[in-house]
Amino acid sequence: MSRKIIPLLGASVLSIALVGCVATTPRTRYYDDSYYQRRAQYDCSRCGVIRDVGQVYIRDNATSGGGAVLGAIIGGVLGSTIGKGNGRTAATVGGAVAGGFAGNAIERNSNDGGGRPAWQFTVRMDDGRWAKVTQWDDDGLRPGDRVMIRDNRLMLLR
Numbered sequence: 001m002s003r004k005i006i007p008l009l010g011a012s013v014l015s016i017a018l019v020g021c022v023a024t025t026p027r028t029r030y031y032d033d034s035y036y037q038r039r040a041q042y043d044c045s046r047c048g049v050i051r052d053v054g055q056v057y058i059r060d061n062a063t064s065g066g067g068a069v070l071g072a073i074i075g076g077v078l079g080s081t082i083g084k085g086n087g088r089t090a091a092t093v094g095g096a097v098a099g100g101f102a103g104n105a106i107e108r109n110s111n112d113g114g115g116r117p118a119w120q121f122t123v124r125m126d127d128g129r130w131a132k133v134t135q136w137d138d139d140g141l142r143p144g145d146r147v148m149i150r151d152n153r154l155m156l157l158r
């Protein structure tokens with residue numbers, strides 16, 4: 001292989017490896033509520049009444065990986081222009097790594113501006129404790145509703 005292809009090949013492999021480190025966004029879970037409705041009748045250790053509902057904004061740090069890949073490519077190309085021989089190879093790899101991190105950070109900071117709207121519920125538990133639960137949707141829940149906390153989400157009890 002030519003000496004010019006080796007650094008580019010290394011930068012490409014590194015950028016593909018960085019894409020594998022990207023986290024996916026959380027998924028909404030759906031359950032059969034009939035089991036929990038029956039369970040709440042005899043054991044309700046995580047039940048309570050909603051006292052307050054408020055909208056908050058949550059910054060979603062998930063990225064697509066495109067910023068990391070583009071940053072790694074640009075960093076690798078810029079790094080390959082520095083030095084000669086083994087120094088050039090090290091500069092290419094270092095530029096790709098630094099560019100990948102920088103591109104990922106830029107993409108994360110440019111997404112969603114102020115964050116996504118979510119709902120924060122303050123719940124007075126049956127045993128006297130207080131709980132705060134934040135979830136993406138309000139599910140029509142209002143102060144005074146009797147709920148059960150399940151998987152860090154509120155379920156309306158009938």
